[in-house]
Amino acid sequence: MKKKKKNVNAAILIIGNEILSGRxxxxxxxxxxxxxxxxxxISVKEVRIIPDVERTIIKNIRTLSKRFNFVFTTGGIGPTHDDITAQSIAKAFKVKYGYHREAYKILENYYGxxxxNDGRxxxxxxxxxxxxxxxxxxAAPGFxxxxxxxxxxVPSILNSMIDNCKKYLTKGLKVHSKTVNLFTVESNISKKLAIVQKKYKNYVEIGSYPFFRLGKIGVSVVSRSTSKKKLTNVNKDLMKIIKDKKIKILNI
Amino acid sequence: MKKKKKNVNAAILIIGNEILSGRxxxxxxxxxxxxxxxxxxISVKEVRIIPDVERTIIKNIRTLSKRFNFVFTTGGIGPTHDDITAQSIAKAFKVKYGYHREAYKILENYYGxxxxNDGRxxxxxxxxxxxxxxxxxxAAPGFxxxxxxxxxxVPSILNSMIDNCKKYLTKGLKVHSKTVNLFTVESNISKKLAIVQKKYKNYVEIGSYPFFRLGKIGVSVVSRSTSKKKLTNVNKDLMKIIKDKKIKILNI
Incomplete structure (x- = not known):
């Protein structure tokens, strides 16, 4: 992996009718x-899910590859007629499409x-x-x-090969996160939380997410930042609010 | 719901850093x-997941609302600082934003x-x-x-209220689907499957999805169409392929 660079981003493009249809x-x-x-x-900044339609894939590949440092597509690289990702990407970039010599060898060795056959x-x-x-x-490689x-x-196959993407990626600064789970409702802390978010607006992103657990409702406050120090400072401010308002923390 | 119209489509816009980050x-x-x-x-034709960033929400609302019959957004309508969906939609459409009289009454009655308070x-x-x-x-209404x-x-809340969208929607033709689960590999049927897809290309969409079950690999062949009759015809063709190739069907 290449050297660290701040704010490296990516988009994910999920290609597949089966996800769109809810199946x-x-x-x-x-x-x-x-x-x-x-x-x-690397932070994912946009995800799109689109159907197995060539012109749609081409358009989205062009848009996302211009807008983000990296794009990850999933789906459509198998042996059947609805697998059209490879040819669509070739068309999107106007590059030649055909048998990739190394991929051909790998697959020929694997199957014998x-x-x-043609599908393989x-x-x-x-x-x-x-x-x-x-x-x-x-065996069938990604590219x-x-x-x-x-x-x-297929998630299990994707998971097994993703580490092999690493060598092609530019490393960015990791976003650290800190979650505090509170037995309260969002409206009880929203005003104070907004003040903390404003104070750290350029460094920390604070999100608030309701949860339902143990028969009670609660709020997870999630702070995210590339700076661990700033996260610690935000946490101190949060703890002050929690103490002042006598809110119970749920340790999970 | 209004009368049936063919090919009514929709997009889904998921607004939320927590989904993008993978949390x-x-x-x-x-x-x-x-x-x-x-x-x-109604068929969903595109999904996007975007962060809680006003200009990003505005841009996507404008694009998707022009391109599709309906758009469904989720997230960002709660009481905290990171809930900016409502104001962003008002800006996207250049319409006035403020206290909605009916919503205000509902919430005031609910909380007393x-x-x-201000958050509520x-x-x-x-x-x-x-x-x-x-x-x-x-209580807090969608809009x-x-x-x-x-x-x-929050999925449980969304699920409980989605039926209340029905009266505003134009009804389209339902897409029916038929799944056949086969103990085979995709490359064994890909050629024949492509021929069937070509024969019915204007009426039926055939997808092929590998699965792993009972320690074996298999393929789910999913046919989707607004015409039940066309689905039956496709199924006959599929059964012929299955019989010719002596493929075992998995009944689940």
Whole structure:
């Protein structure tokens, strides 16, 4: 991974009718976002979920790859007719599409010549300029085209190969977070919380999220910052509010 | 709900740093998409997840409300400083923002005058032209501004109030689906499947999704269409392929 640079960002593009229709519950967004932040210091700034439609994929690849440092796509790199991510990315960047020599070799070795049918061969078709992202689970590689990383949609396979993206990424500053869970309601702390957020507005992002647990309602206050020191300062201010208002903290 | 119209579509805009950062696993996308299709015949064509940043919300509201028949937003309508959906939507449409008289009354009645503090009052602030979406769980209403429906981020509350959106929606044709789970691999059926998809390309959308179950790998073939008859025809073709290839069907 290259040297640290502040504020490195990314977008995630989920390609697949099955997620849009609600048939399948997505699990890749949270996984990729957590991995990018914790392992690379990269913050996901936008996610889009789009159908398996070529012109839609092309348009979104062009927009997101210009707007963000990196783009991660999931889905559409398998052997069937609805797997059109690779060809769409080639068209988006106007680069040649065909059998990627290294990918072809990997797949041919994995399946053996006799069982290397057309469907399986399709998984070796991608932008010829692409760099491969090796897949320890099921051989078919992901690939990086310019700043776009294309990964499969099956979560277990994606999870097994994401570390292989690391060498192509520029490392940013990790966002640390601190959560305090309170037995109170948001409206009880909203005024004071807004004052703390204003005080640290350039350094810390404070979010407030209601929860329901143990039959009671509560609020998780989440502070996020690239500076651990600033987080400690915010926490001191929060503790003062909690003490003044006699709010019970839930330790979980 | 108004009379049926073919191909009514929608977009979902998830507003919230907690989903983008991966801290919270989204559950609203699949729920809204399933509800829209099964109850209203409306297909979700795009989903975006964006941060709690005013200019980003404004830009996305403008783009999506122009491009799709309806837009559903989730998140950012609570009492805290990071809840900026209502004001952003007012700005996106250049309409007046302030206390919505009906929402104010609902909340004042719910909390009682003495406990109706500034945080709670904030939840009555929205575009003045908005129509309310009643909330049976926790009183604070959602609202509809032009073709944009704003709902809360907490799934249990969202789920309890979504039926109240129905009266404002135009009904489309429901997309029916048929799933066949096969003990085979995608590459074994990809060629034949592509032929069936081509034959029905204007009527039926066929997707193929690998699964892992009972220690075996398999493929779910999902056909989707507004025509039940066309689905039956596709199914006949699929059954022929399955029989010819001697593939075992998994009944679940």
């Amino acid at each position: 399948t519950q997505d699990k890749n967004i949270a996984f990729i976002s957590n991995w990018l932040n914790s392992k690379c210091g 010549k006799a069982a290397f 061969k399709k998984m070796a078709k991608m932008p010829l300029v692409a760099k491969l992202i090796y897949n320890p689970s099921s 990086k085209t310019k700043n776009v990383f294309s990964l499969p949609g | 919270t696993q989204d559950k609203n996308i699949a729920f809204i998409s399933n509800w829209l299709n099964s109850k209203c015949g 005058k003495a406990a109706f 009052k904030k939840m009555a602030k929205m575009p003045l032209v908005a129509k309310l979406i009643y909330n049976p769980s926790s 509809k501004t032009k073709n944009v429906f704003s709902l809360p981020g």
